[in-house]
Each structure stands twice: as structure tokens, then as C-alpha cells.
Amino acid sequence: MSDQMALRRDKVAALRAEGIDPHPPVWPVTHSLAEVRAEWADLDDGAETGDEVTVAGRLVARRGQGKLAFGALRDDGTEVQLFVQVNALGEDGMATFTDVVDVGDWLGVVGEVMVTRRGELSIRPRELVVLGKALRPLPDQYYGLADVETRSRQRELDLVVNADTRRVFAKRAAILRALRDEMVDRGFVEVETPMLHPIPGGATARPFVTHHNTLDSDLYLRIAPELYLKRLVVGGMSRVFELNRSFRNEGMSPRHNPEFTMLESYQAYGDHEDGMELAEGLVRRAAEAVGTLAITYPDRFADPVVVEESDAATDEQSPLRDVSLERPFARVTMLDLVRTATGLDVSYDDVEELRGVCNLNEVAWEPDWGAGRLVNGLFEELVEETLWDPVFVTEYPVEISPLARRHRSKDHVTERFELFVVGREFANGFSELTDPDDQRDRFEAQAAAREAGDDEAMFVDEPYLRAMEHGMPPTVGLGLGVDRLVMLLTGATSIRDVILFPTLRPETPTS
Incomplete structure (x- = not known):
């Protein structure tokens, strides 16, 4: 973890040395990723729309380098593929995507909506901006975040x-x-x-x-x-x-x-x-x-x-x-449920009998309990967990x-x-x-x-x-x-x- 965080901090320093703020104050979007998926849902394989959008999200996966790379951008539970080509993004932009950007970073993207020949709705970036540099790597996407304690304590990672x-x-x-x-x-x-x-x-x-x-x-x-x-x-x-x-x-x-x-x-x-x-x-x-x-x-x-x-x-x-x-x-009285559970015709009129029924069924009770608390004690111990429907x-x-x-x-x-x-x-x-x-x-x-x-x-x-x-x-x-x-x-x-x-x-x- 320390080595990975040190490497990411070096990338932050490199961005700043080039006059680039790795945590810019704003990025006006034209479409959410969900809106992109909804508006361009019916395109044919290989379609190039000429429609440009400005979107944002967290990079949750990346593969490839050189002249062609792919990424998965996610926002609010919706993912859209990034189809990153050097002839669209340029040499410097491609180098940023492959060498400076890490999985987990928040990105702003301006690009054309298109569909790959394999039928994947994508955005081909012509501009790509780091909106929030992640200094800590995300948990592995394949294995997820299984530890219950960590999931509850770091809900932000659990959601990712x-x-x-x-x-x-x-x-x-x-x-x-x-x-x-x-x-x-x-x-x-x-x-x-x-x-x-x-x-x-x-x-x-x-x-x-x-x-x-x-x-x-x-x-x-x-x-x-x-x-x-x-x-x-x-x-x-x-x-x-x-x-x-x-x-x-x-x-x-x-x-x-x-x-x-x-x-x-x-x-x-x-x-x-x-x-x-x-x-x-x-x-x-x-x-x-x-x-x-x-x-x-x-x-x-x-x-x-x-x-x-x-x-x-x-x-x-x-x-x-x-x-x-x-x-x-269904609707059933507490007393009827206790009677069924014990097989006895108990009532609220006899405290001593109820104490005996509690003892018989190993239900703890206190000396100051009246009939009502005794019946409730029998209900909680013998009945409550059996009520499925x-x-x-x-x-x-x-x-x-x-x-x-x-x-x-x-x-x-x-x-x-x-x-x-x-x-x-x-x-x-x-x-x-x-x-x-x-x-x-x-x-x-x-x-x-x-x-x-x-x-x-x-x-x-x-x-x-x-x-x-x-x-x-x-x-x-x-x-x-x-x-x-x-x-x-x-x-x-x-x-x-x-x-x-x-x-x-x-x-x-x-x-």
C-alpha cells in the first residue's frame, strides 16, 4: 500500500509541475452516464454518431496502451466504456490516460458517442481531465470487498x-x-x-x-x-x-x-x-x-x-x-399463542401458575413481575421466533x-x-x-x-x-x-x- 500510494503521489506532483490541478473545482457535464445509455441505446454495431457529450465518473477498469486503450467509467451505478484512441485524444492525452491516470481516479471526459464493432456503447474522448486523483488504490474489482467489518466501516469502498x-x-x-x-x-x-x-x-x-x-x-x-x-x-x-x-x-x-x-x-x-x-x-x-x-x-x-x-x-x-x-x-392474541406453545390453559388470574409454567419451560422471571410480564416472557422465549408468516x-x-x-x-x-x-x-x-x-x-x-x-x-x-x-x-x-x-x-x-x-x-x- 505504501509503495502504491507513493507512486500515486509522484503522479500528483508531476501534474502540478505541469500546471495541472489534480483536484479542479468544477466540471460542467452535459449528460450523466445513465442519460448517455438511455439516449443512445439503439445504435447499430460500429455506429459513429458525431454527437459529443461531456461526462464524468470514476475510472473502475482499464486495459491496453499504445494507440488504443479501453476504460470503464462509472457514475451513480452506471458504467460506460471509454474507447481511447491516440488519433482522437492526441499523444499527450494518450500518455496521460495510460501513464498518469490510475484506476480509482475521477475523470472528466469530452468525446463522441459511438458503438464498437462488437456492439459496446462507448465514448471516444478528445479531452480527458483528472477531476480527483485517488491516492489509495481500490480493492480488487474481481474479489470485491468481502470483509463485513471493512464493508461497514468503509461504505464508500463497498459501494464502489x-x-x-x-x-x-x-x-x-x-x-x-x-x-x-x-x-x-x-x-x-x-x-x-x-x-x-x-x-x-x-x-x-x-x-x-x-x-x-x-x-x-x-x-x-x-x-x-x-x-x-x-x-x-x-x-x-x-x-x-x-x-x-x-x-x-x-x-x-x-x-x-x-x-x-x-x-x-x-x-x-x-x-x-x-x-x-x-x-x-x-x-x-x-x-x-x-x-x-x-x-x-x-x-x-x-x-x-x-x-x-x-x-x-x-x-x-x-x-x-x-x-x-x-x-x-393473521391476527392472534398473545395469550392464545402462549397457550398453544405451552399446551396449557394459562390465564392472567394466577401468577403462581404462570411462574410454574415459566420454570417448566426454563423461562427466567423476576419476583416483582406480575402476570402480564410473565405471559410476555413466555411469549418472547417460546413463540416470537416461530412467527414466520x-x-x-x-x-x-x-x-x-x-x-x-x-x-x-x-x-x-x-x-x-x-x-x-x-x-x-x-x-x-x-x-x-x-x-x-x-x-x-x-x-x-x-x-x-x-x-x-x-x-x-x-x-x-x-x-x-x-x-x-x-x-x-x-x-x-x-x-x-x-x-x-x-x-x-x-x-x-x-x-x-x-x-x-x-x-x-x-x-x-x-x-
Whole structure:
């Protein structure tokens, strides 16, 4: 690496000695490479158009020298061949292309659009300018960039050499557009709420803490925008949503990144049934945006299959399993799922029985857990990862749902749901608690849990309670995990692969 970088720095010095800036400030283009491919797509082999374009891109391949050489220019995922002839570019220009330019350099090109006799759409340069000299060589184009850590840490290189990575993030952009379009089509207004909160709220999670010097007060990176969005509903904005970045100071895993993207929405006059219908519509709209409602996803619970990568190397991968997002999503209560998993007719009325069922199934529990948390513990350990096809799990216990409305006809549970697909949670929603006195009681129960050592429990949010006391209409809320949805629709098995720059351990300094 040091030798190659030294050689490239020598080339930079040579350019400057000739009065050439290797990093010029501007290069006005007339066409993108994608526009060149689109506009001149139907030329015959050997055609010479006489049409001149000014383009730019990174040189990602080069071969040949002397009187004829070839290059591959890439910009924004599109490649066009450079057909470099000395009689068009001149002796000096040819020497620059073959001796000074390196693979990885950004180039500006002025030349004629033509097609080679072998049918390759090309540009024949008459002028070639170095726009950005690459001092470090790119990874080998053939072998790509396979190391997961390097791909996540140096995403810019991953995007250069791995076409699959570029496709994933193109799909992510399409998914975000589809989610926005679906919300706008349904009459929702997109809003922005604070990312720095005086009180962490809207979810049970450990926050990141920072300090504002001028105010001399601690602030928290938001763990959810929920309470601010519901204050907007109180103010008369009946349908609001936010595509937001939230932060949780918790562990990392293939499904968790401390910084993540959610879509959160609130709809006045609706209930949990409306929330499930919205969630299903959003997932379908996103799937249609990337091509199909019938997808496959790696089944991490099945026996792995051996994949031969080369004559000398093999790899084990999870087999693909079908997932249909087309048919109506199933709806099952949490308690019914636990009953099926345990084979027992458990209920919320007998805490001792639930403790015994937990012990029988080796599910850990704490002495201060009520029936709701015990049932949820059984669900998480015995059921959650078995839910492959889309299913709404409904009727979450009051004990673990501090912001949800109590069920209108059943004790112990709320009108809350979560959407599961391929054994993972994708959305959470519920009929909102709109009674300020009930909400205060639940906040105070959460505060007591925090005092007892639960650092994920909520604070009492007085500004939110004050807003509720002005009157809040019936409301349904929904939170959809955008990163996990992108994982599902692109086949990614790690959240790192769908976030451009995921959170990583600090990098060890290198040259």
C-alpha cells in the first residue's frame, strides 16, 4: 500500500509541475452516464454518431496502451466504456490516460458517442481531465470487498466495488419514498419533532445523555417521537407522521443499531383496528415499490446449506424460505399463542401458575413481575421466533404497555398489537391512552420501577400530561421499524447491511 500510494503521489506532483490541478473545482457535464445509455441505446454495431457529450465518473477498469486503450467509467451505478484512441485524444492525452491516470481516479471526459464493432456503447474522448486523483488504490474489482467489518466501516469502498450493496441502498430509497407516498395518500401530514428531549419518553429504553452548556441541563437523544406527536394531535393535527431517527443506548446485534429509523404516525378518531390496517398497507406499498409481494428470506432456524464459493472454499448459508405479503395478515392474541406453545390453559388470574409454567419451560422471571410480564416472557422465549408468516399479535398486557388504552371489554390487556414476520417484530401500535389520570398513574408506576432499578422505565412527563388535560380525541398510534423492513425486502440478515454507516467499535488507527 505504501509503495502504491507513493507512486500515486509522484503522479500528483508531476501534474502540478505541469500546471495541472489534480483536484479542479468544477466540471460542467452535459449528460450523466445513465442519460448517455438511455439516449443512445439503439445504435447499430460500429455506429459513429458525431454527437459529443461531456461526462464524468470514476475510472473502475482499464486495459491496453499504445494507440488504443479501453476504460470503464462509472457514475451513480452506471458504467460506460471509454474507447481511447491516440488519433482522437492526441499523444499527450494518450500518455496521460495510460501513464498518469490510475484506476480509482475521477475523470472528466469530452468525446463522441459511438458503438464498437462488437456492439459496446462507448465514448471516444478528445479531452480527458483528472477531476480527483485517488491516492489509495481500490480493492480488487474481481474479489470485491468481502470483509463485513471493512464493508461497514468503509461504505464508500463497498459501494464502489459491490453492486449488491448499491442495489440494497437503491431499494432502501425506494422503500422510504413508498412509505411517504402511502402516508400522504392517506391524508397524513409529515412533521418534525425534537431529537433532544428534556425527558426521555415514548418507549421503555435506556437513553443517550448529553449536556447543554448554555442551559446547564442534561438532555436525552430521543428514544421515540411519540409524546411530541401526540401533543400535535391534541393541538388539532388529526393525522401526523414522522420518518425519524431515534437512539437507544442498548446492545448491538444483527437486528439492533443504537441509531435507527422509524416511521411513527398518529390518527385521531381511529383505534387499533385502523392501526393494523395502516401497518399492512405500508408493508405492501413498500414491497410493491421494490418489485413483489412474494419474497424469500433466509431461514436462520433451518439447517444451513453448503455453498461452494470456489474450488478451495465453501460457505454455509441459511436456506431461503417463502414469505407472502399479499394475503391478509393473521391476527392472534398473545395469550392464545402462549397457550398453544405451552399446551396449557394459562390465564392472567394466577401468577403462581404462570411462574410454574415459566420454570417448566426454563423461562427466567423476576419476583416483582406480575402476570402480564410473565405471559410476555413466555411469549418472547417460546413463540416470537416461530412467527414466520406475517401475523399481528394482539392484546398485550397492561403491565408492559404504559401508553396503550385498556381493552374495552377484557381485563388485564390493552388494545395493542405488534406485527411479526420471519420471527421478528416490525411494528408496534395501539389505541392510545387518552385519559390523563390513567396516564399519570401509569407514569408513576413506571417511575417507581425506575427507582427500583429498572433503567429502561419511563419518567413522569408533566408537559405531556398537561397537554392531555386539555383533551385528547380517540387516537391510534403506529411505529414501524424502517431498517428491519428494508432487511426483509432486500434479504439482508444484518441491520449493518441496510444502514449506510452503522455504529461500530472505535477504529484502531492505521496508516
